[in-house]
Amino acid sequence: MEIKQTALAGTLESSDIQIMLSQGEKGIHFDLTSDVKKQFGEDIMATIQSVLQAYDIENVLVKVVDKGALTPVIKARAIAVAQRALDLKDEPNWEVL
Known part of the structure; x- marks a missing residue:
């Protein structure tokens, strides 16, 4: 699926994460900012990528600011x-949940 609009979720509060999706080219590209990137960066990106794959999102730029969020x-x-980002706010994908 293609991104219909740039979207944002989350806050910059402690123990939260802010994720922004925007139209990308040729795959999923991450821009991750986190104090624990060295220890948990791969896990953070893998968790987000699994959700994107469940929604069949393939070409996207993912900007992430982590403040110690749990999985x-x-x-x-x-x-x-x-x-x-897909404009499905009123049509939840229950299989992903």
């Missing part, structure tokens, strides 16, 4: 931003 929070924010 369930990362997944919830990724689902929210994917639905906003």
Whole structure:
């Protein structure tokens, strides 16, 4: 699926994560900012990428600012931003949840 609009989910509060999706080219490209990037960067990106794959999003630029979010929070924010970017806010994909 193609991104219909740039979308944002999350905050910059402690223990949260902010994810922004915008139209990209040739695959999924990450711009990750995190104090724990060295330890958990790969896990953060893998969690977001699994949600994007569930929505069949292939060409996207993913900007992530992590403030120590746990995996369930990362997944919830990724689902929210994917639905906003695809303009599916009123049509949740229950299989992803």
